[in-house]
Amino acid sequence: MRYIEQQAVVKRMNGRLIANSIFKYLFLAATLVALVALVILLYRIVSQGMGHLSIEFLTNFASRFPEKAGIKAALVGSLWLMLVVAPTSIILGVGSAIYLEEYAKQNRITTFIRMNISNLAGVPSVVFGLLGLTIFVRALALGNSVLAAGFTMSLLILPVIVVSSQEAIRSVPRELRDASFGMGATKWQTIIKIILPAAIPGILTGSILALSRAIGETAPLIVIGVPVIIQFLPAGVMDTFTALPMQIYDWSSRPQQEFQTVAAAGIMVLMAVLLFMNSIAVIIRNKFDKRY
Amino acid sequence: MRPSVQEMIARSNGKKNKKVIEKIMPVLLFLIASVSVLTSVGIVVTLIVETITFFTRVPFFDFIFGTTWLPFSNKDAQFGILPLIVGTLKVTLIATVVAVPIGISAAIYLSEYASENVRRILKPILEVLAGVPTIVYGFFALTFVTPVLQSVFPEIKIFNAISPGIVVGIMIIPMIASLSEDAMSSVPKSIREGALAMGSTKFEVAWKITLPAALSGIIASVVLAVSRAIGETMIVSLAAGSTPRFDGDFTGSIQTMTAYIVQVSKGDAGYGTTIYYSIYAVGFTLFVFTMLMNILAGYVSKRFREEY
Numbered sequence: 001m002r003y004i005e006q007q008a009v010v011k012r013m014n015g016r017l018i019a020n021s022i023f024k025y026l027f028l029a030a031t032l033v034a035l036v037a038l039v040i041l042l043y044r045i046v047s048q049g050m051g052h053l054s055i056e057f058l059t060n061f062a063s064r065f066p067e068k069a070g071i072k073a074a075l076v077g078s079l080w081l082m083l084v085v086a087p088t089s090i091i092l093g094v095g096s097a098i099y100l101e102e103y104a105k106q107n108r109i110t111t112f113i114r115m116n117i118s119n120l121a122g123v124p125s126v127v128f129g130l131l132g133l134t135i136f137v138r139a140l141a142l143g144n145s146v147l148a149a150g151f152t153m154s155l156l157i158l159p160v161i162v163v164s165s166q167e168a169i170r171s172v173p174r175e176l177r178d179a180s181f182g183m184g185a186t187k188w189q190t191i192i193k194i195i196l197p198a199a200i201p202g203i204l205t206g207s208i209l210a211l212s213r214a215i216g217e218t219a220p221l222i223v224i225g226v227p228v229i230i231q232f233l234p235a236g237v238m239d240t241f242t243a244l245p246m247q248i249y250d251w252s253s254r255p256q257q258e259f260q261t262v263a264a265a266g267i268m269v270l271m272a273v274l275l276f277m278n279s280i281a282v283i284i285r286n287k288f289d290k291r292y
Numbered sequence: 293m294r295p296s297v298q299e300m301i302a303r304s305n306g307k308k309n310k311k312v313i314e315k316i317m318p319v320l321l322f323l324i325a326s327v328s329v330l331t332s333v334g335i336v337v338t339l340i341v342e343t344i345t346f347f348t349r350v351p352f353f354d355f356i357f358g359t360t361w362l363p364f365s366n367k368d369a370q371f372g373i374l375p376l377i378v379g380t381l382k383v384t385l386i387a388t389v390v391a392v393p394i395g396i397s398a399a400i401y402l403s404e405y406a407s408e409n410v411r412r413i414l415k416p417i418l419e420v421l422a423g424v425p426t427i428v429y430g431f432f433a434l435t436f437v438t439p440v441l442q443s444v445f446p447e448i449k450i451f452n453a454i455s456p457g458i459v460v461g462i463m464i465i466p467m468i469a470s471l472s473e474d475a476m477s478s479v480p481k482s483i484r485e486g487a488l489a490m491g492s493t494k495f496e497v498a499w500k501i502t503l504p505a506a507l508s509g510i511i512a513s514v515v516l517a518v519s520r521a522i523g524e525t526m527i528v529s530l531a532a533g534s535t536p537r538f539d540g541d542f543t544g545s546i547q548t549m550t551a552y553i554v555q556v557s558k559g560d561a562g563y564g565t566t567i568y569y570s571i572y573a574v575g576f577t578l579f580v581f582t583m584l585m586n587i588l589a590g591y592v593s594k595r596f597r598e599e600y
Contacts (some may be wrong), residue, residue, distance in 0.1 A: 030397030095324030124523025217427025
């Protein structure tokens with residue numbers, strides 16, 4: 001008895017092999033589309049913006065004249081924004097993660113909080129802007145200040161920080177915990193002296209990546225009413241300010257060709273800030289990877 | 293002399309505030325964790341309250357079935373949201389057409405063909421692409437993709453639906469690729485090896501074994517990416533224009549829901565005007581769209597998961 005029609009198999013073999021290699025290169029080509037898009041994007045921005053990038057660009061305020069336009073107010077404004085967003089979002093995010101991983105019982109409230117966090121991650125950023133406009137700008141009367149924008153951004157990136165902190169806390173080995181309890185430490189002592197120090201690299205990596213998302217986010221700032229042309233630097237968290245992406249948005253949407261060059265230079269500054277933050281995250285990740 | 297362990301425990305137990313801290317911390321952390329719930333409640337309540345105020349001025353049915361969006365007219369302002377929805381769907385459609393085949397093909401390549409070394413180069417590139425701020429994509433769409441398209445198809449206007457659609461598509465490729473790859477990688481090796489041992493080619497394994505087995509995860513990733521595309525704001529604000537239109541034209545200026553919110557926010561529509569409340573009504577519609585997509589994604593990945 002013959003199980004396989006040898007003739008039939010041989011006949012079809014060539015076609016199958018050809019299909020296999022065609023599709024292999026087709027799939028590879030699709031993957032390379034992403035790479036090509038990234039290269040073109042970076043090349044375009046650098047070739048356009050390089051000419052405008054100078055020390056004056058970093059130290060000048062915004063201007064009606066493209067050649068005088070600088071990014072000082074936006075750069076300092078973004079730093080002020082981070083001064084509010086970093087502590088707010090990390091305290092809220094890590095606190096939530098500790099609660100969910102260490103204290104939360106398996107009940108409906110916990111399931112609800114978890115579900116809620118994953119749903120919050122899917123809400124468009126412009127909707128967070130509407131929340132900030134109503135609650136922080138109007139109801140709490142913070143105006144379009146650094147504080148109002150900072151709180152809005154903190155809520156926007158909260159889900160990302162919670163999830164990455166939860167993963168970091170979960171990856172701390174059980175033995176460390178058991179040993180700490182075995183030595184007579186209480187739950188809070190174990191959390192603050194054993195678990196958090198062990199989870200800190202993971203928490204930091206996740207938080208920095210989340211903060212770099214906040215620094216590039218534009219839509220909520222526009223909705224809150226963050227202005228663009230500002231000729232002074234904020235002196236405190238209640239002052240009005242402008243931020244890098246706002247400034248870039250304003251320059252990009254101007255009709256004059258010259259402002260596109262300015263926008264490209266602004267994007268280079270923004271990308272440099274992001275690159276700096278991401279490399280810190282990568283360094284932390286590599287340094288502390290697989291300690292256990 | 294260092295104190296013995298017993299002494300340390302005794303000393304630690306003697307501290308007055310220790311018991312208080314153990315009692316307070318769970319409560320405090322619970323309150324912190326509730327901030328995310330409060331945020332959701334805040335979003336929903338804000339949107340609903342302001343939208344209700346909007347509906348006291350504009351009839352509900354005029355809003356959801358109206359085919360003219362003319363908010364800035366002094367005499368005859370009309371708030372029919374369909375043109376904004378159509379604009380959003382145009383961009384989303386093009387983004388999906390661009391991103392789904394490329395994203396899934398990339399996922400297949402990464403999970404079925406790529407060696408460990410190749411993967412180590414390609415995955416960070418996808419991560420970088422996912423980390424580029426949307427304002428940068430918007431600039432790219434306006435100053436590069438649109439002119440390139442115009443040089444090939446002269447009938448395309450400076451603001452159109454195609455260029456932002458393509459760029460939104462590029463933006464969501466990494467999302468589809470990495471989530472689909474996760475789904476494919478979780479298909480057990482034994483099934484694949486079984487098919488290979490029966491004489492299948494790699495392509496046949498990918499097409500007939502891995503893809504069907506990971507289908508629920510792949511569909512969920514696409515739905516999530518579509519939801520991202522619907523909510524995308526800066527690319528469409530910069531490159532799609534601000535002309536709400538209820539037709540099937542892709543080459544001219546359109547307006548999406550998100551772009552309308554931006555347009556009103558950067559002008560100064562006074563607090564309390566109908567235009568001011570209209571951004572909440574549009575925001576609420578947007579919120580409902582994305583929420584439904586997210587729920588659908590969760591349902592698909594749970595309901596149709598293949599268990600091994």
